[in-house]
Amino acid sequence: MDANHPKNKKNDNIVESCESCTFYQRTLAKSVHLSGVGVHSGKQVNLTIKPAPTNFGINFRRVDLPTSPLIKATFSRIVDTSLATVIGEAGCIVSTIEHLMASFSGLGIDNAICEIDSYEPPIMDGSAKEFTRLIQKAGIAKQAAPRMYFVIKSPLELIGEDKSVHLYPARERKITCTIKFNHPAIGEQKFSLTLSRDNFIKEISHARTFGFLQELEYMQFYGLARGGSLDNSLVIDENGVINEEGLRCPDEFVRHKILDAIGDFSLLGMPILGHIVLYKSGHNFNHEFLKMFFDQKSAWETASLDTLDLSALPETDQASELV
Numbered sequence: 473m474d475a476n477h478p479k480n481k482k483n484d485n486i487v488e489s490c491e492s493c494t495f496y497q498r499t500l501a502k503s504v505h506l507s508g509v510g511v512h513s514g515k516q517v518n519l520t521i522k523p524a525p526t527n528f529g530i531n532f533r534r535v536d537l538p539t540s541p542l543i544k545a546t547f548s549r550i551v552d553t554s555l556a557t558v559i560g561e562a563g564c565i566v567s568t569i570e571h572l573m574a575s576f577s578g579l580g581i582d583n584a585i586c587e588i589d590s591y592e593p594p595i596m597d598g599s600a601k602e603f604t605r606l607i608q609k610a611g612i613a614k615q616a617a618p619r620m621y622f623v624i625k626s627p628l629e630l631i632g633e634d635k636s637v638h639l640y641p642a643r644e645r646k647i648t649c650t651i652k653f654n655h656p657a658i659g660e661q662k663f664s665l666t667l668s669r670d671n672f673i674k675e676i677s678h679a680r681t682f683g684f685l686q687e688l689e690y691m692q693f694y695g696l697a698r699g700g701s702l703d704n705s706l707v708i709d710e711n712g713v714i715n716e717e718g719l720r721c722p723d724e725f726v727r728h729k730i731l732d733a734i735g736d737f738s739l740l741g742m743p744i745l746g747h748i749v750l751y752k753s754g755h756n757f758n759h760e761f762l763k764m765f766f767d768q769k770s771a772w773e774t775a776s777l778d779t780l781d782l783s784a785l786p787e788t789d790q791a792s793e794l795v
Contacts, residue, residue, distance in 0.1 A: 493621075493644070493645065493745065493777055494580055494619055494777075495618060495619060495776070495777050495778065496614045496615055496616070496617065496618060496619055497526050497527070497582040497583060497614075497615040497617045497618070497619045498579075498580050498581055498582055498583070498612050498613060498614055498615060498619075499523040499524055499525075499581060499582065499583040499584055499612075499613050499615055500521060500522070500523045500581065500584060500607060500610045500611065500612065500613065501523070501610055501611030501612060501613040502523065502610050502611065503520055503521060503522045503523065503610070504520070504521050504606045504607060504609070504610045505518070505519070505520045505521075506518075506519050506594060506596070506602065506603075506606055507519070507594060508594025508595060508596050509594060509595060509699040509704070510568075510590050510591075510592045510593075510594060510595065510699050511568055511592065511595035511598075511697060511699045511700055511704065511705075512555075512567065512568065512592060512696055512697055512698060512699065513590060513591070513592065513698060513699060514698030514699040515590060515699070517588060517589065517590040517592065517593065517594045518588065518589045518590075519572075519586060519587070519588050519593050519594055520586075520587045520588075521584055521585070521586050521587075521606075521607070521610075522584065522585040522586075522587065523583070523584065523585075523613065524583035524584050524585050525583060525615075526582075526583060526615045526616065526617035527583070527617060528583040528584075528585075529544055529545065529546065529582070529583060529741060530544075530545040530573065530576055530581075530582075530583070530584050530586065530738075531543065531544050531545065531584075531585050531586065532545060532559070532566040532569070532585075532586045532587075532588060533585060533586065533587045533588070534564055534566065534588065534589075534591070535587050535588065535589050536588075536589040536590060537564060541561070541562065541564045542585075543559055543560065543561050543564060543565075543566055544559075544561075545559055545566075545569060545573060545738075545739060546559075546739055546740075546741050547739045547740055547741065547759075547762050547763075547766070549561055549739075550739065550759055550762075551565060552565075552567075553755040553756040553758075553759045554755075554756065555691075555696070555755075556568040556569075556570060556755065557569055557570045557573075557735065557736055557739070557755050557759075559739075565591055566588065566591060566592065566593075567591055567592040568592045568593065568595070569592075569593060569735065570731075570732050570735030570736055570755070571593075571595075571596075571598075571599065571600045571603065571681075571731065571732075571735060572586065572593050572600070572603050572735070573734075573735035573736075573738045573739065574600045574672075574676075574677075574731045574732070574734040574735035574738070575600040575603035575604045575607060575677065576607075576738065577667075577672075577734050577735065577737075577738035577743065578600070578604065578667070578669065578672030578673070578676065578677060578734060579604060579607055579608070579612060579669055579672065579673075580612070580669055581607065581612065582615075582619060583615070595681075595699060595700075595704045595705075596704065597680060597703065597704055598680035598681040598704040598705040598706070599677060599678050599679055599680045599681070599728070599731065600676070600677045600678075600731055600735075601677050601678045604672075604673060604677040608673075618776035618777070618778065619742075619743070619776065619777070620742045620774050620775065620776055621742055621743055621744070621745040621774065621775060621776070621777070621780070622740060622742050622743070622744045622745065622746070622772050622773075622774060623641075623745045623746070623772060623773050623774070623775050623780060623785075624639055624640065624641045624642070624744065624745065624746030624747075624771065624772050625641060625770075625771055625772055625773060626641065626770070626771045627639065627640050627641070627771070627790060628761075628764070628765060628768055628771050628772075630757070630760060630761045630764050632757060634752060635751055635752040635753050635754075635757050636749075636750075636751045636752075636753070637748070637749070637750055637751075637753050637757065637758065637761040638748075638749040638750075638791065639744070639746050639747070639748055639749070639761075639765075639771075640746055640747040640749065640789045640790045640791045641746055641747075641785050641786055641789060641790070642745070642746050642747040642785065642786065642789035642791075643745075643782055643785045643786070643787065643789075644666050644667075644745075644747075645666065645667035645668075645743060645744060645745055645746070646664070646665070646666050646667060646746075646747040646748070646789070646791075647664070647665065647667055647730055647733065647734065647747070647748045647749075647750070648662070648663070648664035648747065648748070648749045648750065648791065649662070649663055649664075649726055649729050649730045649733060649749075649750040649751075649753075650662040650726070650750065650751045650752065651725060651726045651729050651752060652752055653725075655684075655708065656712070657708050657712040657713055658708070658725050661723045661725055661726035662726065663675075663723055663726045663727055663730060665730075667734070667743075672734070675727065676727055676730055676731050676734070677731070678720055679720070679721075679724045679725075679727035679728035679730075679731050680704070680705060680706050680720070680724065680728060681704075681705045681706070681728055681732075682705060682706035682707070682708065682724075682725055682728060683700075683705060683706075683707060683708070684707070684708050684709070685707050685708065685709040685714065686709075688700055688705075688707060702714070702715050702716070706719070706724065706725075729750070729753075729754075730750075732754070732755065732758075733748065733750055733753070733758055736755060736758040736759065736762070737758065737762070739762065740762060740765070742774065745780075745785075746772075746789075747789045747790075747791045749791050
């Protein structure tokens with residue numbers, strides 16, 4: 473806990489051990505710049521990430537357009553989730569933001585301006601590794617405003633025909649994900665972790681997006697995924713992964729699904745203090761859950777750590793028996 477923060481006696485011992493929670497908002501210490509290929513356009517894209525003031529959130533500025541419109545990366549701006557998470561306003565969109573948003577969330581960045589000269593950030597290697605590395609290199613600055621949390625008070629669930637999202641009260645920020653594919657290279661995989669900065673960097677940030685060769689060829693035939701290649705995604709054919717380097721870890725597939733979910737859930741605008749449990753969920757179903765979340769206001773409250781009685785939350789969350 474920050475030494476100069478006014479202490480909440482009820483929270484002293486709990487917060488000291490909660491590596492997933494911080495008292496203050498954060499931004500970058502300085503700007504960073506990177507370039508790469510847009511996964512759908514196939515064109516070179518430039519991205520500059522700049523520090524932003526408190527309570528600003530994450531915003532994207534389309535500097536390639538005449539008025540340089542600013543789009544806030546928030547749930548209410550989501551316009552499409554069919555192939556990626558897309559935000560938009562007044563006819564202007566920014567697509568495939570989930571990997572960059574996951575880096576912000578995983579590193580605890582609350583406020584930033586992302587200036588891009590295309591409709592999508594560069595895909596880089598298909599993971600959040602390079603975004604994460606450059607933000608770390610720039611440094612993270614603590615700001616003089618409290619970080620607010622969505623504190624889960626009672627369980628929430630959304631259940632589809634073969635997928636689900638559950639959210640449980642917990643004293644830490646946790647996420648658990650299970651995926652199941654009818655392919656021997658993937659099969660069923662499960663992964664669970666506490667959402668701390670170190671865990672995100674070491675366990676999640678390097679996991680690459682993946683897809684099947686037949687699907688990639690189909691999309692490229694119809695003018696999509698023009699920038700998709702073995703340099704920025706794991707590609708699977710009937711025999712297995714065709715990337716020469718292979719997998720970065722045996723369960724890279726489920727780790728990437730967690731990366732995507734971290735990015736999707738960050739569009740709530742504040743971190744969740746609770747345990748997210750996903751079963752075969754993707755961008756679209758995550759979005760459906762977020763819509764339901766805002767309609768269930770009795771299940772959560774917003775609070776900063778200095779005003780919240782963490783001891784009122786369960787020491788062992790309800791999902792522990794499931795994972």
